[in-house]
Amino acid sequence: MTDSVQSVDRLTARREAIADLGDALRELIEHATATEAPAEELIRAAELVRQAAAPLGERIRDRSQLAAADDLLGGVRMYNPVIGSGSAIAPPVRIEAAGGVATGACTLGLAYEGPPMYAHGGVSAMLLDQMLGHAVTTSGNPGMTVRLDTSYRRPVPLHTPLRLTAEVTQVDGRRVTAIGAIATAETPDDALVTATGLFVALRADQAQRLFGPVMRNRRPA
Numbered sequence: 717m718t719d720s721v722q723s724v725d726r727l728t729a730r731r732e733a734i735a736d737l738g739d740a741l742r743e744l745i746e747h748a749t750a751t752e753a754p755a756e757e758l759i760r761a762a763e764l765v766r767q768a769a770a771p772l773g774e775r776i777r778d779r780s781q782l783a784a785a786d787d788l789l790g791g792v793r794m795y796n797p798v799i800g801s802g803s804a805i806a807p808p809v810r811i812e813a814a815g816g817v818a819t820g821a822c823t824l825g826l827a828y829e830g831p832p833m834y835a836h837g838g839v840s841a842m843l844l845d846q847m848l849g850h851a852v853t854t855s856g857n858p859g860m861t862v863r864l865d866t867s868y869r870r871p872v873p874l875h876t877p878l879r880l881t882a883e884v885t886q887v888d889g890r891r892v893t894a895i896g897a898i899a900t901a902e903t904p905d906d907a908l909v910t911a912t913g914l915f916v917a918l919r920a921d922q923a924q925r926l927f928g929p930v931m932r933n934r935r936p937a
């Protein structure tokens with residue numbers, strides 16, 4: 717087996733392990749949010765969680781280093797808080813995007829609750845920011861959000877399959893506008909939350925100022 721094949725196999729195995737740990741963490745968070753177990757069980761669980769966390773903390777990166785399993789230019793972000801399969805706080809949303817249009821699917825658990833039974837408004841805004849970002853990126857004009865207007869028409873139900881959509885509506889020099897919506901999968905035409913976002917493409921000096929350390933520290937997986 718060649719070195720490059722071995723290295724691809726190692727990366728695949730690492731990403732699978734990260735996603736498996738992500739699944740376990742999401743299960744932990746959902747159970748820890750929903751549980752009505754007595755205090756003794758909570759204390760026992762806290763001790764077990766701390767035991768599991770300790771070895772993971774022995775080899776960590778700082779914020780100027782990408783995760784070794786990430787591929788920034790290839791769009792792989794294992795710990796993104798919306799789509800990352802390794803993120804404890806990502807639903808995670810599954811997104812397909814091409815040509816400035818994105819569709820997504822997810823189901824939110826009790827950990828995302830704002831008003832009882834429904835999603836927190838900030839969570840909806842986070843999902844839509846990500847959706848618009850994918851639409852903008854696949855339009856060929858990647859940029860950062862400078863403005864996000866959300867309109868909450870109906871509450872977003874938890875434990876209910878959701879359908880998310882986004883599309884680019886205007887490109888004006890470095891400024892790109894996109895719109896998006898959250899609906900249930902059952903009634904995808906009834907928008908619960910809508911958003912309009914303005915994204916700005918970075919000049920080279922801005923990209924260097926904001927992301928220079930990360931780009932310099934990139935390493936082979």
Ligand SMILES: CCCCCCCCCC(=O)SCCNC(=O)CCNC(=O)[C@H](O)C(C)(C)COP(=O)(O)OP(=O)(O)OC[C@H]1O[C@@H](n2cnc3c(N)ncnc32)[C@H](O)[C@@H]1OP(=O)(O)O
Nearest residue numbers: 791845846849850853860861862863889890891914916922
């Ligand atoms: C496949 C991968 C998908 C990834 C999806 C990721 C989704 C998540 C996306 C995010 O959440 S990004 C994180 C949140 N956003 C930020 O942290 C951005 C913070 N803002 C900045 O760092 C600066 O605003 C930025 C470097 C983006 C732009 O720099 P400036 O604010 O100095 O703006 P600049 O002078 O470069 O102006 C560019 C144009 O944008 C306009 N502009 C900037 N901010 C604006 C604003 N807030 N509202 C309206 N217009 C604005 C500005 O007027 C100007 O218009 P003109 O070209 O017509 O002159």
